[in-house]
Amino acid sequence: MGNISRRDVFKIAGVGAILGSTHLYTASVWAAKRPDRMLPPPKGNRVVIVGGGWAGVTAAKYIKKEMPSAEVVLIEKRKIFMSCPISNVWLGGLVEMDFLMHDFHTPASKYGYTFINATVLDIDRGKRRVYTDQGYIDYDYAIIAPGIGYNxxxxxxxxxxxxxxxxxxxxxxxxxxxxxxxxxxxxxxxxxxxxxxxxxxxxxxxxxxxxxxxxxxxxxxxxxxxxxxxxxxxxxxxxxxxxxxxxxxxxxxxxxxxxxxxxxxxxxxxxxxxxxxxxxxxxxxxxxxxxxxxxxGDLVWKVGLVNPKTGWCDVDPLTLQSKIDPRIFIAGDAASVKGFPKSGDMAHNHTQTMVVKALVALMKGKDPKEAVRSPTNTCYSMVNGDPKEAIVINVIYAIDRKKGVPVKKKVNVENKRSSRLARATFEWARALYRDMFS
Amino acid sequence: MDRRLFLKVCTAVALAPPFLFKGSVRAEESQFKPYKKALLVKEDGTPLRPEEVDPKKQYLFFYPYRSTPCLLADLGKEVKPVQVKTQNGDPYTWPGGVGPKKSIVAFSAICTHQLSYPTPDQSFINYYPSGMVAKMSKRDRVIQCCAHMSAFDPERGGEVISGPAPFPLTAIVLAYEEGKLYALGTLGKEVFEDFFDAFKPDLRKMYGSSRRAKELVDVCEVVDLESYTKEVIRC
The missing domain is CATH 3.50.50.60 (FAD/NAD(P)-binding domain)
Structure with a gap:
């Protein structure tokens, strides 16, 4: 095992036992056997984002926009992005697959963050180290956006x-x-x-x-x-x-x-x-x-950030910092915030207005809770294909600063299906894809 | 900065009530960006007179670039200067309405959230005149974008009322001189570069090249938005 220590051997054995999968066990042994440091040690401003879904991609862009000096690394296991929102519309045959597919490289290049196409196998929270199938990366702060898993x-x-x-x-x-x-x-x-x-x-x-x-x-x-x-x-x-x-x-x-x-x-x-x-x-x-x-999603279970009673991650409801590890923010569907639906729009919105604002404030030595803005959520649903017709819900939240929680301020629902809302559905999606990927 | 324009904006700022002066004058000045002074005209090329602007309608013109759309509206009453609140930047003073009633205002029609804008096919961002209540923001005299429900206040310099937009609509600074209306420049944060970047293929198709889409204008044809676009999407 070359220069692997006795402690590492136990660690690997432990990870393998937890994973319970021969395939993943082999991968983690391989990763630990080649303890390649993929990036130089961080300098206090490195944010590693695990998961390139709606929340992760949004986080990468907006951290760089709000704090260009931050070093942002996005790790995603898939080679190409496929959107879950609008996939029902695609299921109905109303848009081509092309509409859902986007590349990770354009925004990484444009906004100046590092995109790494790798699978995260484990996180050592004590060392602030993310292990992937290609080596490891140390972080100062991490955003974990693993999405959902099936139970x-x-x-x-x-x-x-x-x-x-x-x-x-x-x-x-x-x-x-x-x-x-x-x-x-x-x-x-x-x-x-x-x-x-x-x-x-x-x-x-x-x-x-x-x-x-x-x-x-x-x-x-x-x-x-x-x-x-x-x-x-x-x-x-x-x-x-x-x-x-x-x-x-x-x-x-x-x-x-x-x-x-x-x-x-x-x-x-x-x-x-x-x-x-x-x-x-x-x-x-x-x-x-x-x-x-x-x-x-599976990763947060593996690294002990889930409340097993709920199946989701307990977080501060304003900053979305993990209640177990405040160096880690949980963005997107895996976080449990009362009143927040697990939607693409909500993931995009709360990542931008809460997670990124709080994290940037923290890195600048400011109060992260004060930096948080109130999010919104808009969800269109296509109900007819010919003619295309949709309905919509829009929720506006406010921040209750005393209680330190977001609260629903207004709920607007348009249940009368219409073609104009169908057109707005496509505009909703195009605009958000544009924001994340162009 | 053009001296005449500088004085004009300073005059507008000076006319504002004293309570508006919380931010530094320097910060407020820095928000104004002068572009070519452009005469607003009708389709026949003659100057648009304020009394020809119907308060029940919304109008479209392109400024400061030939491809960047703006909404023009007569709010039907005097619109006074206000200090515009922003999420992150300094507040700035918006000079209010122009024309004999000081009721005409204009804003860039590019949503500051995700850049939705009126196209010949459809317009998701629209002005809801007096008496036309927007379902989502539940108010009239509002500019609302139906892509993600951002609502802006045209009486308060395009301030964000609700929704995900992070900052106000870019205001178009207008002037009223000898019965004619002019556009002078912009006030507030701009999104033009993002717009050019995001819609490069569309702009190339429409204007032939990005360079042509970015040409500055000195005359703006003002049209009824309903006649420009096939469908006005309201919500």
Whole structure:
């Protein structure tokens, strides 16, 4: 093992045990066996961002804009960015894949941060060191934006084979990539029978997304003359607050094709026999989009930043600093902030107005809480494909400085679907992609 | 800085009430950027007279560059100078409305959040005149962008009322001289360079080249926005 110390051996063994995966175990041994320092030691102003999703990419740009002297490193395992927001619209065939795909290199080059295409295997919080499959990088501050993970254990009680079977045959498609392509193929190939969509219990990524997805699937079924129906199994008692918009679309546009079942909490999922038992009854399906409960992405579990009772990271509600390690900020969906939906817009917005402001203030020796601004969140949902029609919710937050928390100040909902809101949906996306990637 | 323009802005600042002078004069001056003095004209090329501006409409012209759109509106009442609040920068004094009623104002129509702007196809950023209440910001006499719901106050120099915009709309400083309206320059933070960068392909298509899109103008044709764009998207 060359110059690896005894302590390192134990560390590697520990990491391997935690990972429980031969593949990852091998990778971590390999990384530790070649303890390459990928960058020189930091000088007090290095921010390492782990995760190049909506939050991570936004953080990298805005730290450099607000504090050009900061050294910003963005580490992302994927070679290309694929957007989860608007992916339902793509599922409906209303935009090309091109619309969702973006490159990491243009913004890194333009704003002057370092982009490293690598997989993070572990973080030594004591040493402030991020281990990747290519070596390690030390940080002064870190922003971890791992997004979500799927909690198949809630359904299969640790049966990994069943979880793998379910994920392979009925992928959730809430984490961009191959799963989305599989789901699109399923939806467009479906000819007859029952297609079930399971809504995950809250909190989950993008609260209106399952209902928008249902509308887009129904649109495709209607267009293709599918003989059958789409059953939406929702653990909640109702869709809120965009309920009227979605329900009207299901009834008025896709009457007979969509069956919405509230109070359908999952009791048992059998992806082999294609049966789901819920508190609202038993449902058999021919094909499905099975969405298990969501939780924070795997990395933050591995490095001990998750509250196991909630499955998400406890953070300061203004700065989004981890309550376990204040050198680490949790941005995007993995953070648990009361009243914040886990949406792309919210991730982009709270990263810019809260995480970046607080972190920059901290690096400048100022009060991070004072620097935080109030965020907003806007979520469009496409409910019709021909003509394209959408609904929207917009939430404006205020900062309660006394209590040190963000509070909802105004909630505006437009449940009347319209073409102008569909056009605004595309403008919403184009503008945010432009902000992050051009 | 052109001496005449400098004096003009100083005059506007001097006319403002004393309570407005919290920031340093130097900081306020530094916010004004003079460009070519441009006469505002109608489609037939004759000067636009203030009484021809309908308070129930929103108008479009391009300034200071041939490709950078601006909204012009008659707010229907005198609009006084105010000190404009910003999130990070120094506050600055906006000179208010111009014209015989001091009711005409103009702002760059490029949203300071993510640069949405009126195109021949659609306009997401619009002025909601008196009596036309925007659903999202729940008020009239507001400039609102429907891409991400930023709302700006045209009576207060384009200040952010709500939404994610980080700073006010760039104000276009107007002058009213001998019955004619002129654009003189800008006040507040600009986003023109970001705009040119973000929309390079669109601007090349529309104007032939980036260089041409960046040409400064000395005459601005003012048109009804509804006639310029196929669809005004309100929300």
């Amino acid at each position: 198949y254990d809630a359904w299969f009680d640790g049966d990994k084979d069943m979880a793998r079977y379910c994920a392979t045959h009925f992928p959730s498609a809430f984490i961009p990539g191959s799963e989305h392509v599989t789901l699109k193929r399923k939806v467009h190939n479906f000819e007859e029978g029952t297609f079930v969509l399971v809504v995950p219990p809250p909190p989950h990524r993008c609260p209106p997304a399952p209902y928008e997805r249902a509308a887009m699937i129904a649109y495709v079924f209607k267009k293709n003359g599918v003989k059958g129906k789409l059953i939406i199994l929702d653990p909640k008692e109702d869709i809120k607050p965009k309920g009227p918009g979605f329900r009207n679309a299901y009834i008025e546009l896709y009457g007979g094709l969509v069956e919405y079942v509230p109070n359908a909490k999952i009791k048992e999922v059998d992806p082999v026999k294609k049966v789901i038992k819920t508190t609202a009854g038993e449902f058999r399906f021919d094909d499905a989009n099975l969405n298990p409960p969501h939780r924070a």
